[in-house]
Amino acid sequence: MSDFQGLGKGLIIGGFIFIVIGLILLFSDKIPLLGKLPGDIAIKGKNWSFYFPLATSILLSILISLVLFVIRKLF
Incomplete structure:
Protein backbone atom coordinates (compact mmCIF):
# COMPACT_ATOMS: atom_id res chain seq x y z
CA MET A 1 0.00 0.00 0.00
CA PRO A 32 10.57 41.76 -16.22
CA LEU A 33 14.13 41.05 -17.39
CA LEU A 34 13.36 37.43 -18.29
CA GLY A 35 15.47 36.83 -21.38
CA LYS A 36 17.06 40.28 -21.19
CA LEU A 37 19.70 39.79 -18.51
CA PRO A 38 23.23 41.17 -19.03
CA GLY A 39 24.75 37.70 -19.62
CA ASP A 40 22.34 36.77 -22.41
CA ILE A 41 24.04 36.54 -25.79
CA ALA A 42 22.35 38.26 -28.74
CA ILE A 43 24.14 38.64 -32.07
CA LYS A 44 22.45 40.24 -35.07
CA GLY A 45 23.90 39.99 -38.53
CA LYS A 46 22.71 41.42 -41.81
CA ASN A 47 20.32 38.57 -42.65
CA TRP A 48 20.38 36.50 -39.47
CA SER A 49 20.25 36.70 -35.71
CA PHE A 50 21.42 34.43 -32.89
CA TYR A 51 20.10 34.52 -29.35
CA PHE A 52 21.27 32.38 -26.42
CA PRO A 53 19.83 33.24 -22.99
CA LEU A 54 22.86 32.11 -20.95
CA ALA A 55 22.27 34.20 -17.80
CA THR A 56 18.53 33.50 -17.88
CA SER A 57 19.20 29.76 -18.13
CA ILE A 58 21.58 29.86 -15.17
CA LEU A 59 19.10 31.88 -13.09
CA LEU A 60 16.22 29.51 -13.88
CA SER A 61 18.42 26.50 -13.10
CA ILE A 62 19.28 27.92 -9.68
CA LEU A 63 15.62 28.71 -8.94
CA ILE A 64 14.44 25.25 -9.98
CA SER A 65 17.20 23.63 -7.91
CA LEU A 66 16.16 25.64 -4.85
CA VAL A 67 12.49 24.72 -5.30
CA LEU A 68 13.32 21.03 -5.67
CA PHE A 69 15.61 21.20 -2.62
CA VAL A 70 12.81 22.68 -0.52
CA ILE A 71 10.31 20.09 -1.78
CA ARG A 72 12.76 17.28 -1.00
CA LYS A 73 13.31 18.62 2.55
CA LEU A 74 9.54 18.83 3.16
CA PHE A 75 8.95 15.22 2.20
Missing part, protein backbone atom coordinates in the same frame (compact mmCIF):
# COMPACT_ATOMS: atom_id res chain seq x y z
CA SER A 2 2.87 2.40 0.73
CA ASP A 3 4.08 2.08 -2.88
CA PHE A 4 0.85 3.68 -4.05
CA GLN A 5 1.21 6.49 -1.52
CA GLY A 6 4.70 7.26 -2.79
CA LEU A 7 3.46 7.17 -6.36
CA GLY A 8 0.58 9.47 -5.44
CA LYS A 9 2.92 12.01 -3.83
CA GLY A 10 5.18 11.87 -6.86
CA LEU A 11 2.29 12.48 -9.23
CA ILE A 12 1.07 15.43 -7.15
CA ILE A 13 4.53 16.99 -7.05
CA GLY A 14 4.99 16.38 -10.79
CA GLY A 15 1.62 17.97 -11.51
CA PHE A 16 2.49 20.96 -9.36
CA ILE A 17 5.78 21.39 -11.25
CA PHE A 18 3.94 21.25 -14.59
CA ILE A 19 1.46 23.87 -13.38
CA VAL A 20 4.29 26.18 -12.30
CA ILE A 21 6.09 25.73 -15.63
CA GLY A 22 2.85 26.40 -17.49
CA LEU A 23 2.23 29.58 -15.53
CA ILE A 24 5.77 30.77 -16.21
CA LEU A 25 5.33 30.16 -19.93
CA LEU A 26 1.91 31.81 -19.92
CA PHE A 27 3.10 34.96 -18.20
CA SER A 28 6.70 35.00 -19.46
CA ASP A 29 6.18 38.21 -21.44
CA LYS A 30 5.05 39.99 -18.27
CA ILE A 31 8.05 38.89 -16.15
